[in-house]
Amino acid sequence: MLPTVRSFTKGVRLISNPVIMHIDLDAFFVSVEQALNPELKGKPVVVGGRPDRRGVVASASYEARAFGLHAGMPLATACRLCPQATFIQGSFPRYRHASQRFMAILADFSPYLEPVSLDEAYLDVTGFESIYGSIHQMAVAIKKRIKAELELCASVGIASCKVVAKVASELSKPNGLLDIARGNERSFLAPLPIGKLPGIGKKTERVLKDSGITTIGELSIMPLTTVKSHFGASGEILHRFANGIDGRKVEPPAEAKSISRETTFGKDTRNRPRLTATLRYLSERVGSELRQYGKQARCVTLKLRYADFTTITRRHSLRQASDADQTIFDTGLQLLNQALSQQKQPIRLIGIGVSSLVESGRQLDMLDSSAQRLAQLNRAIDRIRQKYGFTSIQTGRTLLLKDSFPTTGEGYTLQTPSLSR
Ligand code: DCP
Ligand code: CA
Numbered sequence: 001m002l003p004t005v006r007s008f009t010k011g012v013r014l015i016s017n018p019v020i021m022h023i024d025l026d027a028f029f030v031s032v033e034q035a036l037n038p039e040l041k042g043k044p045v046v047v048g049g050r051p052d053r054r055g056v057v058a059s060a061s062y063e064a065r066a067f068g069l070h071a072g073m074p075l076a077t078a079c080r081l082c083p084q085a086t087f088i089q090g091s092f093p094r095y096r097h098a099s100q101r102f103m104a105i106l107a108d109f110s111p112y113l114e115p116v117s118l119d120e121a122y123l124d125v126t127g128f129e130s131i132y133g134s135i136h137q138m139a140v141a142i143k144k145r146i147k148a149e150l151e152l153c154a155s156v157g158i159a160s161c162k163v164v165a166k167v168a169s170e171l172s173k174p175n176g177l178l179d180i181a182r183g184n185e186r187s188f189l190a191p192l193p194i195g196k197l198p199g200i201g202k203k204t205e206r207v208l209k210d211s212g213i214t215t216i217g218e219l220s221i222m223p224l225t226t227v228k229s230h231f232g233a234s235g236e237i238l239h240r241f242a243n244g245i246d247g248r249k250v251e252p253p254a255e256a257k258s259i260s261r262e263t264t265f266g267k268d269t270r271n272r273p274r275l276t277a278t279l280r281y282l283s284e285r286v287g288s289e290l291r292q293y294g295k296q297a298r299c300v301t302l303k304l305r306y307a308d309f310t311t312i313t314r315r316h317s318l319r320q321a322s323d324a325d326q327t328i329f330d331t332g333l334q335l336l337n338q339a340l341s342q343q344k345q346p347i348r349l350i351g352i353g354v355s356s357l358v359e360s361g362r363q364l365d366m367l368d369s370s371a372q373r374l375a376q377l378n379r380a381i382d383r384i385r386q387k388y389g390f391t392s393i394q395t396g397r398t399l400l401l402k403d404s405f406p407t408t409g410e411g412y413t414l415q416t417p418s419l420s421r
Pocket of ligand 1: 119399
């Protein structure tokens with residue numbers, strides 16, 4: 001029988017007998033690299049940088065972990081323990097792109113999706129057994145799709161609450177699936193070392209061990225007053241977690257109210273072609289994200305920071321909501337031209353944003369033919385970019401950026417190779 005859905009508040013389900021899935025990709029950064037370069041599969045691989053440089057391991061393949069390597073370890077130590085490992089610098093845009101595709105797959109399975117980090121999410125799957133036969137089969141289907149489309153392995157935990165689902169996915173790694181039946185939460189957690197319980201960091205673990213507590217079960221039967229005397233209010237939460245009790249709901253992220261992108265130039269500039277090309281690139285990124293969310297915008301805002309750090313924003317309301325790169329860019333360019341005519345200082349940062357977002361309910365066939373062609377073109381470009389990465393396509397206006405590498409507001413380098421995979 002399906003559980004009763006009592007009510008909805010801001011996309012959060014209030015349900016009796018919830019079923020929650022925790023999905024976490026295995027050795028994420030490394031696995032993305034292995035999918036791109038299959039020669040690396042089955043080998044010790046480290047993403048983080050070259051071993052002769054300072055820095056730490058970001059992700060280690062399970063083959064490398066067998067030599068004692070783990071995230072956070074200095075690269076020099078990793079190289080000493082496992083000199084035969086392949087060390088890779090890594091590419092954040094690549095991992096972000098893989099993450100977006102991962103989340104899109106999960107969203108196809110349940111709208112009650114809470115991304116936790118790039119490679120980790122909770123799904124509320126209460127009641128979904130009627131679609132997939134069982135929640136276990138649903139998890140198998142999710143794993144299969146991730147494998148088929150991204151060539152990545154996911155580990156999945158299924159339980160009645162978040163904390164148990166998370167511990168289960170972690171314990172099932174790599175490429176695992178662990179289903180903890182309702183009622184077995186405590187007995188599942190009890191024999192595990194306390195370090196496995198989310199919320200217990202190195203410091204808490206030490207304090208507990210000093211009190212003779214080494215397993216989650218021992219923590220679960222400690223008097224609550226004793227736990228609270230050690231850890232205050234967070235002690236109460238830990239105690240509940242240790243008993244497999246966790247009332248936290250799966251909370252989908254709040255809807256975006258605005259989308260923006262900005263770039264700081266390596267050197268302040270007054271060069272119009274460069275400013276225009278950068279504005280075009282940023283407009284394409286904003287437009288692409290807007291379409292990804294299925295939204296259109298009524299308002300476009302240009303942001304400029306001058307050499308003396310004075311920052312201005314200029315806004316224009318569109319007559320009709322739009323998700324077209326061209327409209328965002330044209331509006332931004334008008335605002336830029338006005339601003340440049342009023343202020344002669346070189347520009348340090350340029351940004352473009354959209355706001356007053358509405359659902360893009362408009363059908364293609366309702367647009368006039370030129371708008372229709374533009375919308376179709378944007379969608380075709382989006383599909384290619386989703387597959388090969390944003391910089392896989394260069395539009396004429398952005399070609400000028402080929403040799404310039406400004407740092408974007410997101411903290412990565414703006415690249416313009418023909419194929420960035
Ligand atoms: N990460 C990082 N630095 C860390 C920990 C993680 O840069 N100290 C990055 C690299 C990881 C990604 O975040 O690939 C996900 O982190 P996880 O802790 O989930 O680790 P992995 O996915 O690499 O391995 P696991 O199979 O244990 O999940
Ligand atoms: Ca992971």
